[in-house]
Amino acid sequence: MPLTPDPSVIAKMAMFQGLEADDLRDVMGNARTRRVAQGTRIFSQGDPAETCYALIDGRVKIVQTGAEGEQMIVHFIGPGEMFGTLAVFTGGGYPADAEAVTDCVEISWSAATMTELMHRHPVVAINTLNILGRRLMQVQRRLREISNERVERRIARALLRLVEHAGRPVDGGTAIDFPLSRQDVAEITGTTLHTVSRTLSAWEERGIVELGRQKVTIRDPDTLTAIAEDLPGQAPATASVRGGSGG
Amino acid sequence: MPLTPDPSVIAKMAMFQGLEADDLRDVMGNARTRRVAQGTRIFSQGDPAETCYALIDGRVKIVQTGAEGEQMIVHFIGPGEMFGTLAVFTGGGYPADAEAVTDCVEISWSAATMTELMHRHPVVAINTLNILGRRLMQVQRRLREISNERVERRIARALLRLVEHAGRPVDGGTAIDFPLSRQDVAEITGTTLHTVSRTLSAWEERGIVELGRQKVTIRDPDTLTAIAEDLPGQAPATASVRGGSGG
DNA sequence: TTATGAATTTGATGCAGCGCAAACGGGCGG
DNA sequence: CCGCCCGTTTGCGCTGCATCAAATTCATAA
Numbered sequence: 001m002p003l004t005p006d007p008s009v010i011a012k013m014a015m016f017q018g019l020e021a022d023d024l025r026d027v028m029g030n031a032r033t034r035r036v037a038q039g040t041r042i043f044s045q046g047d048p049a050e051t052c053y054a055l056i057d058g059r060v061k062i063v064q065t066g067a068e069g070e071q072m073i074v075h076f077i078g079p080g081e082m083f084g085t086l087a088v089f090t091g092g093g094y095p096a097d098a099e100a101v102t103d104c105v106e107i108s109w110s111a112a113t114m115t116e117l118m119h120r121h122p123v124v125a126i127n128t129l130n131i132l133g134r135r136l137m138q139v140q141r142r143l144r145e146i147s148n149e150r151v152e153r154r155i156a157r158a159l160l161r162l163v164e165h166a167g168r169p170v171d172g173g174t175a176i177d178f179p180l181s182r183q184d185v186a187e188i189t190g191t192t193l194h195t196v197s198r199t200l201s202a203w204e205e206r207g208i209v210e211l212g213r214q215k216v217t218i219r220d221p222d223t224l225t226a227i228a229e230d231l232p233g234q235a236p237a238t239a240s241v242r243g244g245s246g247g
Numbered sequence: 248m249p250l251t252p253d254p255s256v257i258a259k260m261a262m263f264q265g266l267e268a269d270d271l272r273d274v275m276g277n278a279r280t281r282r283v284a285q286g287t288r289i290f291s292q293g294d295p296a297e298t299c300y301a302l303i304d305g306r307v308k309i310v311q312t313g314a315e316g317e318q319m320i321v322h323f324i325g326p327g328e329m330f331g332t333l334a335v336f337t338g339g340g341y342p343a344d345a346e347a348v349t350d351c352v353e354i355s356w357s358a359a360t361m362t363e364l365m366h367r368h369p370v371v372a373i374n375t376l377n378i379l380g381r382r383l384m385q386v387q388r389r390l391r392e393i394s395n396e397r398v399e400r401r402i403a404r405a406l407l408r409l410v411e412h413a414g415r416p417v418d419g420g421t422a423i424d425f426p427l428s429r430q431d432v433a434e435i436t437g438t439t440l441h442t443v444s445r446t447l448s449a450w451e452e453r454g455i456v457e458l459g460r461q462k463v464t465i466r467d468p469d470t471l472t473a474i475a476e477d478l479p480g481q482a483p484a485t486a487s488v489r490g491g492s493g494g
Numbered sequence: 495t496t497a498t499g500a501a502t503t504t505g506a507t508g509c510a511g512c513g514c515a516a517a518c519g520g521g522c523g524g
Numbered sequence: 525c526c527g528c529c530c531g532t533t534t535g536c537g538c539t540g541c542a543t544c545a546a547a548t549t550c551a552t553a554a
Contacts (some may be wrong), residue, residue, distance in 0.1 A: 064387060067476075074387050089373070090380040095387060118373055124370035126336070126365055133337040136383045140321050140342065143390050147437025148317040151541070163443060173272065182502065190394025192542060197503060213501065213550065215283040229314075398511070428531065442511060444533055460520075460531065 009056060010107070013080050014131055018123040020061060024236065026120070032112045035105055042098040049087030049094050051108045053080055058104030059178040063187070064096040073187045075135070075206070076178075077100075082131065088114060101178050106122035125190070146190050154189040155199050156228035159209070163218055172210075172219060256303060257354070258345075260327050262380055265370040269393060273373075278354045289345040289353070296334030296341050298355045299493070302326055305351030306425040310434070311343040320434040322382070323425075325413060329378065335361060348425050362437065377470060391435050401436040402446050402474035406456070410465055419457075426461035 011024055012017055019027065033056070038043060042053065045065055047123045060077040074096055077083045087094045088111040109117070118125040145154060159176075166177040181198065183193045200216065208224055210217040218224060257263060258271055266274065280303070283289060292312055307324040321343055324330045334341045356364070377448040381382065392401060406423075414422040429447065433440045434448040438441055447463065450456045457464040465471060 034284045040334055045395040060459050064391050066391055066395055070391070070525060072391040072394055074390070086380045086383060091377075118376075119369050121367050122369040122372055123367055125376060126362070128334040129365075129372060130338075131374055132376065132383060133333045136333060137337065137342045139386045139390060141381065141387060143321070143437075144255065144311050144313055144317070144319040146390065146394055147319055181500095190390075192500080194504090194543085196419065201503070202265070210515095211502090245248065247393060429533095430531080439512060440532080441513085441534085444531095445511090446531070458532090 009080070010054075013054060013082075015054070015082055015124060015127050017127055017210050023121055024067070027117060027124075030117070031107045031109050032098045033105065034109050036100045038100055038103050042100060045095065045097050046093040049084065049092065050111050050112060052082065052085045052106045052114050053098075054082050056105040056107060058100060058102040058106075060078055060098050060104060060106075061184075062096045062103050068098060071187050072127055072190065073184060074139075074163060076162070082128075084108075085114075085128065085132070129130045138173060151189065151191045151195055152199055153228055153230065154191070155196060156187060156224050158185060158188045159216065160221065160228055163221065167218075170217060172215045174214065174221065175217045180216060181214045185216075209212075256327070257301075260301060261331075262301070262329055262371060264374055270368055273367070276358050277360045277364070278374055280352065280354050283347045283351045285347055285350050287347045287351075289347060290341050291304060292342065292344050293340040296339065297358050299329065299332045299335045299358060299361050300345075300419065301329050301354045303352040303354060305347060305349040307345050307351060307353075308348050308431075309343045318434050319437065321386075323409070323412060326480075329375075330362075331355075332375065367448050378442060397440055398413060398436065398438045399446055400475055400477065401438070402432060403444060403471050405432060405435045406463065406465060406477055407468065407471055410468065414465075420464045421468065422462065422464045422465040425465060428461045431461075432463075 010028060011019075016024060016027060036058075038190070044062075046130065055077050059081050060083060061073055062075040062077065062083060063185075064072050064074050066072075075083075077098075083098055084094060094131045120126070145157065161173050162176050162180070167174040168177045169175075182192075182196045185196045185200075189196070200209060200211055203224075204211050206223070208220045210216070210219055256276060259265075263271060263274060268415070279453060283305075289307065290296075292310075302324050304326050307330055308320055309322040309324065309330060311319050311321050313319075322330075324345075329347055365375070392404065409427070410421050411421050414421040415424045416422075428440075429443045430440045431492070432443045432447075436443070447456060447458055450471075451458050453470070455467045457466055
């Protein structure tokens with residue numbers, strides 16, 4: 001994990017597809033590389049957006065906070081992805097916090113540099129449109145899901161997405177590659193940590209997942225998918241999610 | 248409302264800021280203008296995205312449909328705004344339907360033309376980044392709101408946003424400039440038309456809004472804001488929203 | 495080892511808002 | 525002018541989930 005990252009890492013990033021070696025040097029020449037420790041706040045909601053970032057290694061979570069302190073995890077960033085780019089194009093402050101959930105290595109550019117870069121290399125702007133477009137589509141889908149679907153299904157979907165995005169195969173299943181608390185899952189799915197805890201515990205009893213502190217391992221992704229998609233042949237565990245025998 | 252729209256209309260669009268007169272002619276030369284009647288489906292979710300649009304006049308709603316038919320209104324498009332642009336940059340099909348909610352005049356470009364245009368005029372790509380970025384921020388805010396906030400407040404916010412976006416001053420208040428059913432409001436706020444109807448009726452009794460068929464007029468925006476922001480000094484009408492005297 | 499605190503589990507209870515069902519009303523075609 | 529239809533209102537029962545409260549487990553520092 002050298003502080004001068006392999007240029008090939010940058011060359012692979014979606015944002016810089018279609019650039020020549022010369023242009024890549026141009027890009028890298030204007031960048032700054034930095035290590036950040038787990039737990040570090042990289043930028044805060046409302047800060048003037050003067051810098052945009054790419055993640056080389058580690059995981060970063062993007063968290064939005066409401067007027068009364070309610071938080072929502074907007075996105076998890078993995079290696080090769082950009083973050084903090086939004087506000088750079090729209091002006092104004094960052095719309096959310098960014099926090100390193102593991103030790104990370106990041107590259108950053110000043111907003112001005114990035115804008116220049118895009119004027120010099122239109123393909124970078126178009127690549128970014130592509131990325132931002134996908135992200136917008138994702139968020140819109142999530143918006144529909146969160147309005148129309150039950151909590152259990154939302155949690156199932158969230159786990160499946162996390163596995164896809166950050167799954168690490170382990171003995172007897174797939175784990176999620178960074179610390180993920182029940183509270184985190186709640187802030188992804190728009191529910192409370194209590195409900196998440198109950199739901200996951202019920203799933204653990206059914207052998208679908210295995211739980212640990214800030215850790216979830218998926219043992220039976222098919223059943224999870226069945227829950228997420230409401231496929232027939234898999235009885236929902238709704239009843240047992242509630243207080244057990246109470247009711 | 249001529250079928251050959253005033254070039255100055257295009258010149259004013261956010262997307263084409265910073266273009267010279269020559270370039271604007273380039274842009275317009277590749278565009279196609281069309282009238283569409285109220286109710287027309289302009290494109291459908293899943294259709295291959297070969298065209299992107301700008302609205303000259305009228306209103307268009309963008310609606311996403313889930314696997315089981317649940318719908319969510321993602322956005323209302325007004326004059327001067329682009330739509331159907333997302334999928335053009337990301338490839339694949341449109342992520343939602345577009346439907347004219349009033350008689351409209353639209354301009355359209357083929358996806359290929361628009362991409363060329365952006366390569367020729369990087370500023371257009373960067374403008375689009377700006378627009379898309381703003382939209383993404385909006386959707387993210389809405390996502391947090393819908394996860395953490397009560398229905399009544401979501402409805403209040405939705406109305407205020409509609410007023411801002413499409414308000415028309417009328418005798419004794421501000422009306423919304425296009426037909427808007429209770430079902431529509433439900434699909435914006437992620438609730439049911441029943442709950443919307445109850446909430447709005449309660450507000451009408453308090454003199455906050457005035458209701459009609461596919462029509463809402465805001466009489467007391469301050470109280471509405473108070474509800475949306477949970478300001479002190481305005482008792483919520485929560486109790487009366489439910490079955491009236493029942494309970 | 496023990497103390498301290500964070501993350502998690504679990505219970506009990508209440509209620510917001512959903513689902514169903516039925517009635518209402520006004521505009522439009524005939 | 526009448527009858528139909530769509531958008532809307534309203535009532536009622538029910539339940540999914542939030543909320544409040546407290547116990548329990550585990551990790552780290554002392």
